[in-house]
Structures are given as structure tokens and as C-alpha cells.
Amino acid sequence: MDTTALEERIAHLIRVTDDLSDTVARQAREIDRLTARVEMLMMREAERESEGSGGIVLGDERPPHY
Template identity: 65%
Template sequence: MDKRAERLEETVAHLTRLTEELSDIVARQQIEITRLKSRVGMLMEREAAREAEQGGTIPLADQRPPHY
């Protein structure tokens, strides 16, 4: 019975450590996602302004490809 309890304690300790590591990874990924969303938004605004300066009536991203 002692061996079984010891194995269970080791398993719980391992899973606790693994959960903490995964939590840290998820937190770092969320920070990176937020940063990337901000950059994409900035690039989209910049591109929209550039297209507006060129006088295009339809933004390039919304135009149908020439093969249609």
C-alpha cells in the first residue's frame, strides 16, 4: 500500500509541475498573440491608408482576381 501511495504522490507532483509549465507557456503565447494582433491591425490600417491615397474605389484586398 505504501508503494502505491508513493507512486500516486509522484504522479501528482509530476502532473502539478507539468500543469504549471503549460500554464506558463499559454501565458507567453497569449502575450505573443496580443502583440501580433496589434501589429496586424496596424498593418491593415497602413495598407488601407495607402490604398485610399492611390484613389482606388475598391480596396485591393476586396477586388476579384483577374481570372473571374
Template identity: 65%
Template sequence: MDRIERSEEQIAHLTRMVDDLSEIVTRQTREIERLSRRVGLLMEREAEREAEGGTLPLADQRPPHW
């Protein structure tokens, strides 16, 4: 194999790798955006819950035997 063929093969591999990485970044960006929306909704829900009652959630309360 001469230098040109090796270079062409290497370029093909690198091009494929860049395409694969681009797909991964795109997928991760969508996942981050989805999770950010969910966290925002949870934060709003918790803020509303605190504004309404101001009581501790059951999971944060001490058990009666303490």
C-alpha cells in the same frame, strides 16, 4: 514504493506539467496579442496607402518585360 508514494510522485509530476503548460499558454497569449496588434497596424497602414493613391504596390506590379 507503495501506492501512496507512487500517487504522490505522479501528482507532483502532473502539477509540474500543469505549471509548465500554463507558462506556455501565457507566453503564447502575449505573442498572439502582440502579433494581432502588428497585423492591425499593417492593415491600417495599407488602408491609408490605398486611400491616398490607389496604385498597386511595386511588388504587385508586373515587370516591364511582360
């Protein structure tokens, strides 16, 4: 393989590596954002449970006043 072909392959590999790095960084930010939202929702639900202000009636569950 000649020098030009090797330089082209290296340039391509560098570009692919940079693209993958950008993708991984973007996914890490999204995971961090989603993790924070899940933690916030879990805290909110824990507060609701500790206040006794109920859950959601699902399907054929009877509400607590029956």
C-alpha cells in the same frame, strides 16, 4: 500503488500542468502582440490606398504610368 508513488505522480502532473499553463499564457501574449501588429499594418495599408500612393509593382506587372 502506494502513497509515495501517487504523491510523485501528482507532483509530476502539477509541474507539467504549470509548464503548459505558462506556455499557453506566453503564446496568448504573442498572439495578442502579432494581432496588434497586423491591425496596424492593415490600417497603414488602408491609409496608403486611400491616399492613392500606390502599391508595389510585382513581377511582370506594368507600372501604372505605362
